[in-house]
Structures are given as structure tokens and as C-alpha cells.
Amino acid sequence: MTYNHHSTVAVLGSGKIGLAFVKQILQKTSYRVYATGRRSETLKAAESLGALALRDNNLAVRESGIVVIAVKPFHFPQLLSEVEPESWKGKIVVSLMAGVKLDTLRAAIPGARVFRAMPNLNSYVGFSSTAVAENGYDDTSRTVEEFLKIFGKVYWVPEEYLDIWTGLAGSGPAFIAEIIDAMAMGAVAAGMPRELSYEAVLDVLEGTARLLRSRLYQHPGQLRDDVTTPAGTTIKGLMVLESGGVKAVLMKMVEEASRRSREIGEEINLKILEKIRQR
Ligand SMILES: NC(=O)c1ccc[n+]([C@@H]2O[C@H](COP(=O)([O-])OP(=O)(O)OC[C@H]3O[C@@H](n4cnc5c(N)ncnc54)[C@H](OP(=O)(O)O)[C@@H]3O)[C@@H](O)[C@H]2O)c1
Structure with a gap:
């Protein structure tokens, strides 16, 4: 254009x-x-x-x-x-x-x-x-x-x-921001300064998105398995993630946000149509 x-x-x-x-x-x-x-x-x-x-x-x-x-x-x-x-x-x-x-x-x-x-x-x-x-x-x-x-x-x-898009991509930046903050805080808890931890998480996020978009990976699970050395650091972290039910929580987060978007829609569409009828 x-x-x-x-x-x-x-x-x-x-x-x-x-x-x-x-x-x-x-x-x-x-x-x-x-x-x-x-x-x-x-x-x-x-x-x-x-x-x-x-x-x-x-x-x-x-x-x-x-x-x-x-x-x-x-x-x-x-x-x-x-x-x-x-x-x-x-x-x-x-x-x-x-x-x-x-x-x-x-x-x-x-x-x-x-x-x-x-x-x-x-x-x-x-x-x-x-x-x-x-x-x-x-x-x-x-x-x-x-x-x-x-x-x-x-x-x-x-x-x-x-x-669904609203619950996934519309709200998405807020969800991702929380995950980034939590990971940075984890590094702070382990003894690294906040600023450095934060930069590192942002880099990991950007890089991982690029890697997943490359032809190397068909599915995020494949990347996870490639990083996971037997008895290594990643599997120990993943065990904590699984025991906290984090994956199910994140799935429900998107599902619930999408449900709320639909619910707001139902409330507001009726109100707007009522207003139009009054014109
Ligand atoms: N924020 C997001 O990430 C996002 C993403 C996608 C879609 N949306 C959608 O975008 C819309 C706005 O969201 P938002 O987060 O930007 O909300 P927001 O920050 O509250 O902005 C809404 C703006 O509308 C203005 N406004 C209200 N009534 C008006 C009127 N009669 N005439 C002129 N201006 C009026 C308000 O101005 P005053 O403050 O001066 O009253 C306010 O600046 C929502 O419908 C939301 O669903 C938001």
C-alpha cells in the first residue's frame, strides 16, 4: 500500500x-x-x-x-x-x-x-x-x-x-512477563544480581523463539529433550516444574482467559444491541 x-x-x-x-x-x-x-x-x-x-x-x-x-x-x-x-x-x-x-x-x-x-x-x-x-x-x-x-x-x-486469541496472544505479553520475572527472581534467589538475571532471561526468550522457528525443531518437546542431559541440571529443574503442575496451570491460564473474553463478549454485545434499539 x-x-x-x-x-x-x-x-x-x-x-x-x-x-x-x-x-x-x-x-x-x-x-x-x-x-x-x-x-x-x-x-x-x-x-x-x-x-x-x-x-x-x-x-x-x-x-x-x-x-x-x-x-x-x-x-x-x-x-x-x-x-x-x-x-x-x-x-x-x-x-x-x-x-x-x-x-x-x-x-x-x-x-x-x-x-x-x-x-x-x-x-x-x-x-x-x-x-x-x-x-x-x-x-x-x-x-x-x-x-x-x-x-x-x-x-x-x-x-x-x-x-481464544485474546486469552493467548492478547493477554500473552502479561503472562510471558510474569514467567520472565519469576525466572529472573529464581536467579536472584540463587545469588545473581537482578539486572543481569533479567537480561539473561530476555535473551533466552528471544533466542528460544528463534530456535523453535528454525527448521531444526518440529516441536518444543524436541528442544527440551536436546537440552536435557541424563542426571544433569535441566532434568532436575524440569522435575520441580512438573511437581508444581506448572504446565497444567499455564494451560488453564490461557483457557480461563479465553473463557473470560467470551463471557465479556456475551455481556457487552447484549448491552450494545439494547443501546442500538433505543436509537
Ligand atoms: N491493552 C491491551 O493489551 C489490548 C490488547 C488488545 C486489544 N485491546 C483492546 O483495546 C481497547 C482499549 O484497551 P486499553 O488497554 O488501551 O484501555 P485503556 O488504556 O483504558 O484506554 C482506553 C482509552 O479510551 C479512552 N476513551 C474512553 N471513552 C472514550 C470516548 N468516549 N471518547 C474518546 N476516548 C475515550 C480513554 O480515555 P480517557 O482516559 O481520557 O477517558 C482511554 O484512554 C479495549 O477494548 C481492549 O479490549 C487492548
């Missing part, structure tokens, strides 16, 4: 993920960016990244070709009431809201081409793993794919996977 100076993106909701998007768009493209928020603190943060920060969601939508919805799902009904239905017409709308279904989005925003995506906070450094619900493959979806690639990798998936 060629980015021209006349292209404008609106990011509605300049919170954690909204600002990550604003930062990458402004760093990598020549899009103009309208970024909205309610508090002056939010607007200042967006402005300091180079966005045109404003409270007027209607103006931001009207002036833009691509509109990113980055407010919390329960703030969406309020946002809807602030934008005139006419303003959405002909726009490409990319919703990042957890749980809000495509059908609900289409009913809420008629006249726009709506996409539902789930990125993660790694967008901030351009390493998001973003899933987008399959929605026909045409010029518009290709534009959306190119747009989302600004923030990292893009996967088209059936919409039914999006809640």
Missing part, C-alpha cells in the same frame, strides 16, 4: 493500545492521525507523539479514511452516541475491542466496512501478533491487512477463534 499525505487515520481512545498504534503509525507512515480521548492527560500523551489530539470523536471519524476503535468495550455505547451515523459512512473501521462481535459492530455502525482485530501491547514496538476475523478477501481487506502490518504480524482467522 502506498501511503499518501492525504490519508488520515482516527484512533478513537488513546489509552495503552491506542497510543501504541498512534506511535507506530506516525513512526512508519505518512498518515495524519487524529487521536481522541476524554481527559487532558490522555490528549497530551497523544499530542506528544505527534497526533492531532481532540475530544471530538465525530470530527475524527468524519475526517478519516480508516477508523480504529480502541476504547474499552463498555465505553463503546457512549462513543456511539457521540458520532453521527452519517459520519461512519464509507469508512474502514477496525475494532480492537475484546468480545464485541462483528454482527454487533455491523449493526452499530451501518454503512461502514467493519473489521474486528485483536492485537497485543507488543504493537508498541511493532511486534504485535494480530488476529483479524475473516471478512471476505478483497481490496478493502487487503488495505486493512497492510494497515495492521504496521504493528506486527497479521493472521486472518475465523471469528470464533478471536476469544
Whole structure:
């Protein structure tokens, strides 16, 4: 996609993920960016990244070709009431809201081409793993794919996977951060300084991801076995891991996060549809 100076993106909701998007768009493209928020603190943060920060969601939508919805799902009904239905017409709308279904989005925003995506906070450094619900493959979806690639990798998936994706990749950076912290603390407990321990874990994480992506390994279990010398250090550590039931705990962690995403979706979709009926 060629980015021209006349292209404008609106990011509605300049919170954690909204600002990550604003930062990458402004760093990598020549899009103009309208970024909205309610508090002056939010607007200042967006402005300091180079966005045109404003409270007027209607103006931001009207002036833009691509509109990113980055407010919390329960703030969406309020946002809807602030934008005139006419303003959405002909726009490409990319919703990042957890749980809000495509059908609900289409009913809420008629006249726009709506996409539902789930990125993660790694967008901030351009390493998001973003899933987008399959929605026909045409010029518009290709534009959306190119747009989302600004923030990292893009996967088209059936919409039914999006809640699972939210529990795996959306929440994933938090889960991985906890695991990294725990391993670094283990090294501190064994007597190594925190900073050095932390750097080492980050290196191991990055390197292991690369190694697993190389052609050498078909499955993580193979790598584990290669590192595990009989009666060596690794098997002793693995025994502790197994006795703590850590693998089952991590599996349940993702399953439970996915379940909660579905549950939020069920609650919020009803509320949004109710709001639309009142219009
Ligand atoms: N955080 C993540 O890792 C992540 C990953 C994937 C998807 N998401 C999705 O992205 C959305 C935002 O998440 P977040 O973590 O970035 O939340 P957040 O930090 O709370 O940001 C939400 C932002 O929306 C703004 N906002 C609320 N109502 C508004 C309105 N009517 N007009 C304009 N701005 C409004 C808030 O601004 P004020 O503070 O000024 O009120 C706030 O800055 C959620 O739907 C979430 O499901 C988040």
C-alpha cells in the first residue's frame, strides 16, 4: 500500500493500545492521525507523539479514511452516541475491542466496512501478533491487512477463534512477563544480581523463539529433550516444574482467559444491541 499525505487515520481512545498504534503509525507512515480521548492527560500523551489530539470523536471519524476503535468495550455505547451515523459512512473501521462481535459492530455502525482485530501491547514496538476475523478477501481487506502490518504480524482467522486469541496472544505479553520475572527472581534467589538475571532471561526468550522457528525443531518437546542431559541440571529443574503442575496451570491460564473474553463478549454485545434499539 502506498501511503499518501492525504490519508488520515482516527484512533478513537488513546489509552495503552491506542497510543501504541498512534506511535507506530506516525513512526512508519505518512498518515495524519487524529487521536481522541476524554481527559487532558490522555490528549497530551497523544499530542506528544505527534497526533492531532481532540475530544471530538465525530470530527475524527468524519475526517478519516480508516477508523480504529480502541476504547474499552463498555465505553463503546457512549462513543456511539457521540458520532453521527452519517459520519461512519464509507469508512474502514477496525475494532480492537475484546468480545464485541462483528454482527454487533455491523449493526452499530451501518454503512461502514467493519473489521474486528485483536492485537497485543507488543504493537508498541511493532511486534504485535494480530488476529483479524475473516471478512471476505478483497481490496478493502487487503488495505486493512497492510494497515495492521504496521504493528506486527497479521493472521486472518475465523471469528470464533478471536476469544481464544485474546486469552493467548492478547493477554500473552502479561503472562510471558510474569514467567520472565519469576525466572529472573529464581536467579536472584540463587545469588545473581537482578539486572543481569533479567537480561539473561530476555535473551533466552528471544533466542528460544528463534530456535523453535528454525527448521531444526518440529516441536518444543524436541528442544527440551536436546537440552536435557541424563542426571544433569535441566532434568532436575524440569522435575520441580512438573511437581508444581506448572504446565497444567499455564494451560488453564490461557483457557480461563479465553473463557473470560467470551463471557465479556456475551455481556457487552447484549448491552450494545439494547443501546442500538433505543436509537
Ligand atoms: N491493552 C491491551 O493489551 C489490548 C490488547 C488488545 C486489544 N485491546 C483492546 O483495546 C481497547 C482499549 O484497551 P486499553 O488497554 O488501551 O484501555 P485503556 O488504556 O483504558 O484506554 C482506553 C482509552 O479510551 C479512552 N476513551 C474512553 N471513552 C472514550 C470516548 N468516549 N471518547 C474518546 N476516548 C475515550 C480513554 O480515555 P480517557 O482516559 O481520557 O477517558 C482511554 O484512554 C479495549 O477494548 C481492549 O479490549 C487492548
